[in-house]
Amino acid sequence: MAKLNNMEVAIVMVPLPAQGHLNQLLHLSRLIAACNHPIHFASTTAHLRQAKTRVHGWDPLSISNLNFHELTIPDYQTPPPNPNSNTKFPSQLMPSFHATCHLRHPVTSLLLELSRNYKRVIVIYDSLIAWVLEDTPSIQNVECYSLRCISTVSIRLWRDDSITPEFAEYVKIQKEFREKINRGDLFNSCYEVEGLYLDSLAKEKNAGVKQWAIGPLNPMKLFDRRDQIKPHECIEWLDDQEPNSVIFVSFGTTTSLSDEEIQELAIGLERSEQKFIWVLREADKGDIFTGESRKVELPDGYEERVGERGLIVRDWAPQLEILGHVSTGGFMSHCGWNSCMESISMGVPIAAWPMHSDQPRNAFLITEVLKIGLVLKDWEKRDELVSSVAVAECVKRLMDSDEGNEVRQRVMELRKSVVDGGGSSKEMESFIAHITR
Template sequence: MAPYGTTENSQTAVVMVPLPAQGHLNQLLHLSRLLAAANLSVYYIGDTTHVRQARLRVHGWNDSGAAARIHFQEFEPAPFQTPPPNPNSSNKFPDQLIPAITAAMSLRDPITAFVGRLSADFRRVVVIFDSLMSYVVQDLDSVSNAEAYCFRSVSAFTAYAIYWERRGMPAVAPGAEILREVPGSDGCFSPEFLEYSKHQQAAKKIFCADIYNSCNEIEGFFLDLLEKEKSTGAGKVWALGPFHPVSKLEPAGSACLEWLDRQEPDSVIFVSFGSTTSMSDEQIREIAAGLERSRQKFLWVLRDADKGDIFTGDIRKLDLPQGFEGRTKKQGIILRDWAPQLEILGHPSTGGFMSHCGWNSSIESISMGVPIAAWPMHSDQPRNAVLLTKLLRVGLEVRDWESRDEIVRSNVVENVVMKLMAWEEGNEIRKRARELGIRVRESAIVGGTSRTKMEAFIAHITR
């Protein structure tokens, strides 16, 4: 990425306040890299455990290189329990993370004090906070030269769909008819998370604008609707994505990438359900059987969901059918640890992605031109799946959201994999995904729409 900005930007400090959950930590760390490249002093802050987690798992760039310009400010976390994920829960929302994210509310005073100290050394302190950390930053109006920006960790499409649902689903704007096909919020969240959200919604909100990890090439129509209708109270919407690197990825040095080097172009389906999905033993067996019968090459990340503290306690061992790995050793590989997802998606041998449709995974797959087999689990994922499969048409459904409580059987897995990887329908989807990926990557280079907006944002906060 070509650097931009001038040394004058040293008069502005940027403070990142992420929610302590992987998909949120990751997005703001990638944004930190972009802003640090503009000679801004960037402070990425949080509790010790989750700052360490974010740095350990960053992919697509070298933490010791690009991150040398990022200041990591760690606070001791309030004590919290670390329960294991429940793979047999009827609701797939990761309630095991609730104690950790609730404990982060204790950072309210330390973060306000930290911003206050920075304010003495910089002409302006810009705070970019996760919308689910509103409670923590509500006192920033006490710092005269600080201004806050709210980061929405979801797609603009999902954000607008939620807004539309809360308004009672009125008549849709011309061009937004797809909203009628979007699932409601039922089954997306747990009562415990909704209770946490109430604290964030009740917090005093004083912020300048919303920031999205998206771009016009993906969902410009819905970004415009959000700004026009001021759906969150913000008068301005900044679409600055994709935050992650989209070219010249720094190699991760992983054995799985060496395996991909030996495969044919577009021949491998990447199977990964993110950091918050915990599957039952029965469901794992069905996926295994479906992959095996499809006879398609696969790279499967088989790991349990994160706990609130990923560095403590035992990890559940996920068992595969007896003999599965031996029978499929020429067909695919299993990864049981953290995978270099961005590099996998950017590899020419990767031709499809079976995914939970978290926004990190979705925008990474879009930007790399890889089509998705959409299998949403909770949160914003069902709405992202509609964006991918029905609006952008760069993916296909594994199952209908209304059937979310049912086991997805091996014949369904086999059929979806075959359709995406071996049938003409999949080739057409792959062509659309590849074309969209090119447009998104071009938007991030000098003169592109996303790059131009990032430059405008930097000029705005350093004015």
């Protein structure tokens, strides 16, 4: 990849304050910083801490030209998640989304400072935080490019039945700001995964607005930190298991399961008689470092009964490293786009249980188009409780059947085509050439 002239171009990253979005911008920062280019990652103090605390798969200390800018905004309330809400959408995050409007002036100040020292300032911003950049048209040498943190299939097939009216209005506002400032779109995707939808989207672009499919943004080869720090308990536990023998169960950082759902899932995993790692934690609040979190209860004696066959993790876990472990053979997932791309990157098939937002369309891509996963919960039956019988049956199919082996083989072949194809690296080179033209 071409090296960048440090005195010519500065790149500023402006993420949405939610884990899946922070994660993608930080991974992208790593990729561009590796070209010996200074990156300025700007967010609130709490969300910078969140991003740095949870980063994994690569060594942050290896990149000296990654600069973090702590921006201050007024205090706001961060309500707890509601596991009994009639929708799985994480409404508890909306106050933090709305509070990002206060980042406008701090971000503008940063851009003005950089614009005096560089020929061009490139802003890569989350498409859902466009209003922060309202002042950029008045700064002559600033260009803005959005990172679309969702799949292109979800953009092409979008429906509002997976979000709340409040969030729909928020998205509408951001789209209006984005249309005023945007020079191009970046996607955490590649043509091997979403070629049909990427081509379709490109045909509808306004003149002058480009797009680049630069994913997977997460590392394809993981950095081993065992000589630096003690591995997470999950990794040590996986070291003792057989290859492809464990299903990883995790529904991301924005989903809260009700007590009833947890009971059915627990019984289903037990009855499946398969090995599992289950990340059983409450969804994130707007500020993950404040307040108490709900402690989820399992059936009496459950952890003793599953014994050495099941590991319950009640805190954040290094998902990418778990998926990349040779013992992990399946992934029960909400089908968030980070999870989908990480699963493809590591060659792990999915048992799909979509919860909200782009996830139903991602599940469709995984199970119906790419055929690298099985449906655990049909989105059209989203109001129905997933039974323990359904959980046990799906887990057995994925982990211990000819059908599951075929699905696993397909995802391994897709992973190989993504790695060998090199399309996303060429797209990244194209983007670098464009911003350094």
